[in-house]
Amino acid sequence: MAAPSATEERRRRLSELLATVVLCRRCPRLVAWREEVALDPPRRHRGEAYWRRPVPGMGDPDARIMVVGLAPAAQGGNRTGRVFTGDRSGDFLFAALHAIGLATQATSVAPGDGLRLSGLYVAAVNRCCPPDNRPTPEERENCLPYLVHELRILSRVRVVVALGAFAWDGALRALASVGYRPAEARRPIFGHGTEARVGPVTLLGCFHPSQQNTFTGKLTPAMLEAVLARAVELDGAA
Numbered sequence: 575m576a577a578p579s580a581t582e583e584r585r586r587r588l589s590e591l592l593a594t595v596v597l598c599r600r601c602p603r604l605v606a607w608r609e610e611v612a613l614d615p616p617r618r619h620r621g622e623a624y625w626r627r628p629v630p631g632m633g634d635p636d637a638r639i640m641v642v643g644l645a646p647a648a649q650g651g652n653r654t655g656r657v658f659t660g661d662r663s664g665d666f667l668f669a670a671l672h673a674i675g676l677a678t679q680a681t682s683v684a685p686g687d688g689l690r691l692s693g694l695y696v697a698a699v700n701r702c703c704p705p706d707n708r709p710t711p712e713e714r715e716n717c718l719p720y721l722v723h724e725l726r727i728l729s730r731v732r733v734v735v736a737l738g739a740f741a742w743d744g745a746l747r748a749l750a751s752v753g754y755r756p757a758e759a760r761r762p763i764f765g766h767g768t769e770a771r772v773g774p775v776t777l778l779g780c781f782h783p784s785q786q787n788t789f790t791g792k793l794t795p796a797m798l799e800a801v802l803a804r805a806v807e808l809d810g811a812a
């Protein structure tokens with residue numbers, strides 16, 4: 575029998591990781607919260623079956639670009655079971671990913687909706703939705719090994735787009751665990767459009783597509799698309 579290709583091997587290892595992640599109960603506060611929000615959903619989601627478990631990353635096992643968010647949204651990923659899926663942030667993100675050619679469709683509604691990512695993997699620092707979108711430092715540390723594991727499996731990744739300061743910090747920590755250090759002596763500081771060389775990876779900063787940012791115009795579709803286009807450009811040059 576022929577040996578599995580590198581792509582198949584990465585896919586197999588990602589599936590193994592996914593099976594582990596969805597069973598995780600390491601953070602008592604987040605386990606309680608992800609289940610509690612499902613008990614009292616807003617009117618628009620009443621009657622829906624919530625996922626209520628950790629939300630794993632998803633994407634192309636041959637990805638060269640990784641997008642890292644903060645954590646699933648209580649009524650988004652925590653409901654649908656897929657990262658950045660089923661809420662306004664996800665709508666905003668996937669419209670831009672589709673415009674740039676990294677996603678096959680502009681919407682991400684639910685697993686099974688036909689969405690596929692090309693050359694891209696989407697993950698988050700924390701896999702369970704936190705109250706007020708704020709994981710504690712301990713919860714971040716609990717979850718970070720999953721991102722480290724993904725980076726190890728996805729060894730072709732050369733560009734990481736961090737959505738927000740929390741993701742920027744988490745990505746830097748995860749890259750350090752993989753053995754990648756910033757080229758500059760000073761720790762790179764998050765900013766929209768900021769680039770930092772970290773080992774063989776370029777870390778790119780982008781404001782998070784939260785409603786707080788998109789409704790106020792702090793992050794526009796054009797701004798997000800410009801960062802993603804830069805990620806594609808950097809990938810082509812790597």
Ligand code: SF4
Pocket residue numbers: 595598599600601602604605628700701702713716717
């Ligand atoms: S946030 Fe991460 S470490 Fe904490 S319970 Fe969820 S999956 Fe586990």
